[in-house]
Amino acid sequence: MRKLFLAIVLTLTLTSPAFAGLNVVATLPWIGSIAKEIGKDKITVTTLVKPSQDPHYVEAKPSMILAARKADIIMYNGLDLEVGYLPLIIESSKNSKLMPGRSRNFDCSRFVSAIEKQANVERSMGDVHPLGNPHYQFSPHNIIRVAEGMANALAELDRANGDAYRANFRSFAARFKEKQKQLLSLNLKGKRYVAYHKLFGYLAHEYGFQVVGYLEPKPGIPPSAAHIEKLIEEMRHHKPDGILVTEAHGLHEAESLGAKTGVKVIVLPQDVGDMKGTDDWFAFVDKVVSSLR
Amino acid sequence: MNSLRIVWCLFLGSLFFSVSAYGEDTTKRLDRLEDALKGQAATIEDQQKTIDELKEQLKAKEPEETSSLSSKLTGLFGGSLMTNPYISVVLDAKGYASNLKNSQLNNRGVPGFTTEGRGLKNGFNTDGTELFIFAPVDPYFNLYANIPVNADGATLEEGYFVTTDLPEGFQVKGGRFKSNSTRLNAQHPHAWDFADIALPYKAFLGAEGVGGENGVQLTWLPPLPVYTLLGIEVLQGDNPLLFGKDDNWGPHAFTAFAKVSVDTGDDSTLYAGPSVIFGSTRSAGILPPDAGTGNTFGLRGNSALYGMEAVWKWKSGLHGVNLQGEYLYLVQNGDLTESAATGAAVSVHPLHRHQDGAYIQALYRYGRWRIGARYDRLELFADTFERGGVQENFSGKPWRATGSLEFNPTEFSTIRTQFTSDHSGRDARVNNEGILQFIFTIGAHPAHTF
Numbered sequence: 001m002r003k004l005f006l007a008i009v010l011t012l013t014l015t016s017p018a019f020a021g022l023n024v025v026a027t028l029p030w031i032g033s034i035a036k037e038i039g040k041d042k043i044t045v046t047t048l049v050k051p052s053q054d055p056h057y058v059e060a061k062p063s064m065i066l067a068a069r070k071a072d073i074i075m076y077n078g079l080d081l082e083v084g085y086l087p088l089i090i091e092s093s094k095n096s097k098l099m100p101g102r103s104r105n106f107d108c109s110r111f112v113s114a115i116e117k118q119a120n121v122e123r124s125m126g127d128v129h130p131l132g133n134p135h136y137q138f139s140p141h142n143i144i145r146v147a148e149g150m151a152n153a154l155a156e157l158d159r160a161n162g163d164a165y166r167a168n169f170r171s172f173a174a175r176f177k178e179k180q181k182q183l184l185s186l187n188l189k190g191k192r193y194v195a196y197h198k199l200f201g202y203l204a205h206e207y208g209f210q211v212v213g214y215l216e217p218k219p220g221i222p223p224s225a226a227h228i229e230k231l232i233e234e235m236r237h238h239k240p241d242g243i244l245v246t247e248a249h250g251l252h253e254a255e256s257l258g259a260k261t262g263v264k265v266i267v268l269p270q271d272v273g274d275m276k277g278t279d280d281w282f283a284f285v286d287k288v289v290s291s292l293r
Numbered sequence: 294m295n296s297l298r299i300v301w302c303l304f305l306g307s308l309f310f311s312v313s314a315y316g317e318d319t320t321k322r323l324d325r326l327e328d329a330l331k332g333q334a335a336t337i338e339d340q341q342k343t344i345d346e347l348k349e350q351l352k353a354k355e356p357e358e359t360s361s362l363s364s365k366l367t368g369l370f371g372g373s374l375m376t377n378p379y380i381s382v383v384l385d386a387k388g389y390a391s392n393l394k395n396s397q398l399n400n401r402g403v404p405g406f407t408t409e410g411r412g413l414k415n416g417f418n419t420d421g422t423e424l425f426i427f428a429p430v431d432p433y434f435n436l437y438a439n440i441p442v443n444a445d446g447a448t449l450e451e452g453y454f455v456t457t458d459l460p461e462g463f464q465v466k467g468g469r470f471k472s473n474s475t476r477l478n479a480q481h482p483h484a485w486d487f488a489d490i491a492l493p494y495k496a497f498l499g500a501e502g503v504g505g506e507n508g509v510q511l512t513w514l515p516p517l518p519v520y521t522l523l524g525i526e527v528l529q530g531d532n533p534l535l536f537g538k539d540d541n542w543g544p545h546a547f548t549a550f551a552k553v554s555v556d557t558g559d560d561s562t563l564y565a566g567p568s569v570i571f572g573s574t575r576s577a578g579i580l581p582p583d584a585g586t587g588n589t590f591g592l593r594g595n596s597a598l599y600g601m602e603a604v605w606k607w608k609s610g611l612h613g614v615n616l617q618g619e620y621l622y623l624v625q626n627g628d629l630t631e632s633a634a635t636g637a638a639v640s641v642h643p644l645h646r647h648q649d650g651a652y653i654q655a656l657y658r659y660g661r662w663r664i665g666a667r668y669d670r671l672e673l674f675a676d677t678f679e680r681g682g683v684q685e686n687f688s689g690k691p692w693r694a695t696g697s698l699e700f701n702p703t704e705f706s707t708i709r710t711q712f713t714s715d716h717s718g719r720d721a722r723v724n725n726e727g728i729l730q731f732i733f734t735i736g737a738h739p740a741h742t743f
Contacts, residue, residue, distance in 0.1 A: 127703070
């Protein structure tokens, strides 16, 4: 019996996939996407959360814990977005390398200048993130800095391939510059939108448009009939250019609001891979900004 | 006045002298100076531009960053944040209504298993407020404490460290903690999917399961292709029903468990594993006092509780399904001592038990709403309860059926209604009960455990 058990354990261990460079675990799809751009064939990326999943309400599944167990570095969004499951995943993974405070615990938000920081916050205000708006995957301005931080972190961990990571970042930065030029030429200045969740603060900030109202009365709280009535009244006054929504969140409510007000509903991907043709971060941001036009 | 004029003359004279001395370079020098001035002007202009840009950027940022966070959030006595651990408080309050009287509820055990009553009274019940405190100790340990406070005072239900720096996927937990051997044992009452624990747990372990036990745990997560968690625990064995305090021995309860999990699709996960809890037993909670003589029964012997659990969860967008079941099988052997009220032993008989129990539950979530159903039953395949070699005859097999409806305004609040038809008393009296439960969490964000 004991021999059989040992045999099973050995077979399972030996047949596990061969080590292909650094094992990078990313919580969210956009993080995995940027990591792939920087690491290319030198790393293996495992992404924990699915593109369509709400990143606030994720359960620490055993498969995620196992992925963290095998990780050389874990990369996450930060700003308390993954606060419900990431500490649990890291502690349960029993992988001492990933514990907070170590270089293999990579918080992408360290490279971000966050907007909407709240000094005075309590839960009666809804699901507010006191450290700032955590949805900066929409922010080209911040993403380029995250990518640079990743390149440095990977180069530090895997010195033999350091030049490759830095070269990959340079080509990422070149592509980024092109994309940024193209996106800014679309000119969204002065446009006004209504949104379901507070997802688009960074975009508005960088491209000069305004979000004049939210379907959620408070972040994370679904709209009541009275709130919708009030919003319709406000929309008559503001005449917004569209209602911004993601497929997973509030699509039904947005469509019904669109039907009542005649304002067009713009469905945006919430993360890389959430919609067709958003397979990497460039395609994702392209889809988002071009949809806003 | 005169002297001033002389100084001026001398100054102009020396200037003239110096200029005339280098006469041929003057034009060149002037040109050079002019060039330098122009260059400086350009630099100043550039710098002004940069300053203006920075000012603009600052202005743009101002509305968001009206005040620096770090200056607001400080610890005790103006110290650093580090002096504050994460703290959360959970309130668990219940309204209870039953067709039985409070005295009947109080004496309603499960014959052949436990003498513990219902634990809830008709009317308002506040089970307590649980205070959770946790924080990293240093780079090597995390510390957790769970202190329920109720009308009787505060108790230390849990207070343990967890290692964070052991190699090769090993982890040690020590102090006072809830056993991770089976699913409901590891969960806190407010995290259960229903207002009370499943019947097999109540019958074999009590209304809170094994509960907080002093001891130490070792777990190992090997880097296999499939999630496989292996664990063993050495516990003091304070659970009054399965073990009981033993003055002669130190730790006299042990557990071993394995948990295996695979994702059965993009949206679903299966989680299952066997467990065993075993040790020496000194319990007075199995049989009620004799109805005629008032004599009490105490057991001294050994127990082993074998368990098997399985959980399947599916989640997609607003929808979620959660199926869960556990099977428990008890083997217990020992001497049952009948004692008179004076404490003198009246008789000693061998007790031999082979009994089992199981529950199965299903929950469906849609957005903020959740409905659930649970069925629990004892003595499915084994009902041996031999006292002095004679099988005890209890009438009927204990079972319960439960339905629930939940509204979760946010992840920090739950309002639950639950109805149970309880046939666990083995008598003609059925306990039809309704529970209205409120659970609220403040403070540190709760963990989304699978």
